[in-house]
Amino acid sequence: MAADDVIDLNTFILEKLPPTIYYIPEFITEEEEKALWKSVYDAPKPKWTRLLNRRLQNWGGLPHPKGMIAEKMPQWLGTYCDKIALLGVFQDKTPNHVLVNEYLPGQGIMPHTDGPLYYPVVSNITLGSHSVLDFYHSISSDADNISSTGDTMAEGHQVEKKEDGNREISLEERYIGSVLLEPRSLVLTMNDMYENYLHGIADVKKDQINEKMANLHLTSAVQGEEKDRNTRISLTIRFVPKVLKTKIKLGR
Numbered sequence: 001m002a003a004d005d006v007i008d009l010n011t012f013i014l015e016k017l018p019p020t021i022y023y024i025p026e027f028i029t030e031e032e033e034k035a036l037w038k039s040v041y042d043a044p045k046p047k048w049t050r051l052l053n054r055r056l057q058n059w060g061g062l063p064h065p066k067g068m069i070a071e072k073m074p075q076w077l078g079t080y081c082d083k084i085a086l087l088g089v090f091q092d093k094t095p096n097h098v099l100v101n102e103y104l105p106g107q108g109i110m111p112h113t114d115g116p117l118y119y120p121v122v123s124n125i126t127l128g129s130h131s132v133l134d135f136y137h138s139i140s141s142d143a144d145n146i147s148s149t150g151d152t153m154a155e156g157h158q159v160e161k162k163e164d165g166n167r168e169i170s171l172e173e174r175y176i177g178s179v180l181l182e183p184r185s186l187v188l189t190m191n192d193m194y195e196n197y198l199h200g201i202a203d204v205k206k207d208q209i210n211e212k213m214a215n216l217h218l219t220s221a222v223q224g225e226e227k228d229r230n231t232r233i234s235l236t237i238r239f240v241p242k243v244l245k246t247k248i249k250l251g252r
């Protein structure tokens, strides 16, 4: 995608999945990908938070139900917050929060919804390796049935409570389809897909490319192919509406 191209999102809507998810291949150039990769690994060590199965960096502040104490977005990420704002999916808002996730082969993220701390649109840029984002029916869209868990609290994630009716419906039964995330791509998830479906990444080292991937026509992959995962960095770019204005000023 050349720098000045106007992106017509209609070209990139994934019709095989519930509304609305867009997959935009080559959203950034290889040079931009390299520069972002370097900036992520140049970040000071304490920026990393280690979870059980992956590492992450929080930029822009820590989302919290009472409000996020905003921290200045570094320019290397701010550029992409601005670029995504131009797509119009955040209306007149500019994303103010970026979560950097690092996944080694065999690492993933359990199925979850992103929850109420964020404006209900999420954008993800993929760097390094491909991965596969899987979507599932949630058991219930009733917020009372949903709770946060320790692993994900800092990120404002919501993971469903196990009990629901008499029978636990297996994840397999709730699976609806996937999106193959190729390096340099952008995926936008909103509306029903954001509110009422779970997304996750399986903790596997390779992926079988199959017809359940709703965006194969927009990728370089072919059905039946097996792809080994390498280290993937994702930038999850969102807007946190509730921001606390602090009186504390550092310096003068």
Ligand SMILES: O=C(O)CCC(=O)C(=O)O
Pocket: 099, 101, 109, 114, 124, 133, 155, 199, 234, 236
């Ligand atoms: O790594 C990804 O693409 C997804 C990350 C995600 O779902 C999240 O941070 O909420």
Ligand SMILES: [Fe+2]
Pocket: 112, 113, 114, 199
């Ligand atoms: Fe998520």
